[in-house]
Amino acid sequence: MMRFRSIAFAAALGLSVAGAAHAQKKYDPGASDTEIKLGQTMPYSGPASAYGAQGKSETAYFKMVNARGGINGRKITFISLDDGYSPPKTVEQTRKLVEEDQVLALVNSIGTPTNTAVHKYLNQKKVPQLLVSTGAAKWNDAKNFPWTTPGYPPYEAEARVYAKHILASHPDAKIGLIYQNDDFGKDYLKGFKEALGPGMSKIVKEVSYEISDPTVDSQIIALKSSGANVLFTMTTPKFGAQVIRRVAELGWKPAHYIVSVSASQSQALEPAGLQNAVGLITASTLKEPSDPTWDNDPGMLEYRKFMKEWFPDGDPNNTGIVLGFVVGQLLEHILKGAGDNLTRENLMKQATDIRDLSLPLLLPGVTLTVTPQDLNPFHTFRTMRFDGKRWVLFGDPIAVGR
Known part of the structure; x- marks a missing residue:
């Protein structure tokens, strides 16, 4: 009788463990055991x-x-x-x-x-x-x-990095802005202006473009004519390349800040001509494979x-x-x-x-x-400057927007 009870208990225990293991697996559409x-x-x-x-x-x-x-x-x-x-x-x-x-x-x-x-x-x-x-x-x-x-x-948070750097590095800044006329560009614009605060009076000209526009040549000419000595470019790579190239063609030498979206060496800087991108400043969260600093990085x-x-x-x-x-x-x-x-x-x-x-x-x-209260994973940025061959880190990490 005792042996039968032991077998029954072991069988019940086995079923219980199997049932618990099965119960732990929960699936919605798109998921299975395999x-x-x-x-x-x-x-x-x-x-x-x-x-x-x-x-x-x-x-x-x-x-x-x-x-x-x-x-x-x-x-x-x-x-x-x-x-x-x-x-x-x-x-x-x-x-x-x-x-x-x-x-x-x-x-x-x-x-x-x-x-x-x-x-x-x-x-x-x-x-x-x-x-x-x-x-x-x-x-x-x-x-x-x-x-x-x-x-x-987040575009707004990244834009605050540039505003902070401009205020600290260019006390006599006359700022020109170019942005894409959609949520993408307007978020950068909003974060930048909020971070400038009273420094918004330093903005002397802002222009926009549509993603369907063939070029932004006329906008860059207008920005140069405004007397701006600092340029903040809020564009996608195609237009970022156009801005960089046109600024160089005009012989304009502003302190040039460009958003990370347009900082790709292969997508924006090379089409613009690397020699035209020297001195550009951007903010990033990712290591640049073109930077030999990371050649032996695991x-x-x-x-x-x-x-x-x-x-x-x-x-x-x-x-x-x-x-x-x-x-x-x-x-x-x-x-x-x-x-x-x-x-x-x-x-x-x-x-x-x-x-x-x-x-x-x-x-x-x-x-x-x-x-659950803040879904944005990125709260810290690093500033980088392009030296003609690669992006070079400078300064300390900048925390924004938490």
């Missing part, structure tokens, strides 16, 4: 196609992860679709990802207008819109959009190995590819934290509870922190 399905939209065509390299970088990253065995034993199915940087196309592709492909989450889709087009839809569906690749302020709004998190240094060596093995056709100096690699590591961190509870709710919980995370390609002094 797979985690993620989606994104990218501008592989259209006016912002230069940004498509970022999506290719992330696709390559997860191929590498899968070759290593995946995340918690699950392979990543990463579906990256072209939206041509067209909001209607973004809506079409996002609906396909959610309703047909049934992804667990959207991750790191690029563009303010494109992400705006699906912002409400994804939140109404309670589908995570993780690490949106745009620095617009609207993505940090947990109260109204709890299923969205930003994944790019994180950079890991990145270069990744590029050689998994993305040999990519330009390792492309900052979009660097960002894609960093985003891949951050997503891997979030998914590992989710464990076997791969519900959309738990994924959001992991994505909004990150404390002082250091990743190999972040600059010294830069870590990532996300809380």
Whole structure:
């Protein structure tokens, strides 16, 4: 009788343990014992196609992860679709990802207008819109959009870095501004003016352009004619290159600050002519692969190995590819934290509870922190100056916007 009870107890215990283990595994659409399905939209065509390299970088990253065995034993199915940087196309592709492909989450889709087009839809569906690749302020709004998190240094915060530096370094500044006439440019403009405070009187001219404009030549001529001796350029890479080149052609020598979006050596500086970019100042959170300072850095060596093995056709100096690699590591961190509870709710919980995370390609002094109250992961920047060959760090880390 005792032996029968022992067997029965052991059997019951076995069932209990198995049941508990099974109960610990929770899945929403896009997740299973063997797979985690993620989606994104990218501008592989259209006016912002230069940004498509970022999506290719992330696709390559997860191929590498899968070759290593995946995340918690699950392979990543990463579906990256072209939206041509067209909001209607973004809506079409996002609906396909959610309703047909049934992804667990959207991750790191690029563009303010494109992400705006699906912002409400994804939140109404309670589908995570993780690490949106745009620095617009609207993505940090947990109260109204709890299923969205930003994944790019906020434009307003970055702009404050330039304002602080200009006020400290150029007491007699006469500031000229050029910005893209959309949420992207206006966020930079807002952060810059707020940080200037009473120093706003130093602004002598501000001009804007549309993303559909062929050139910004007339705007640069107007800024030079204003007598500005400091220029702050808030543009995407195509127009950043135009600004740099036109300033040089005019023989104008302002102290020139340019946003990180347009600081890519391959996408903006080389098309403008590296000799024309000497002295440019930008702010960043990421190590520059072109900077020999990092030649023997373990994180950079890991990145270069990744590029050689998994993305040999990519330009390792492309900052979009660097960002894609960093985003891949951050997503891997979030998914590992989710464990076997791969519900959309738990994924959001992991994505909004990150404390002082250091990743190999972040600059010294830069870590990532996300809380349910502040979804922005970037709160510290480093200033850099272009010397004709590379971006060179200078000054101490600048903390803003927490």
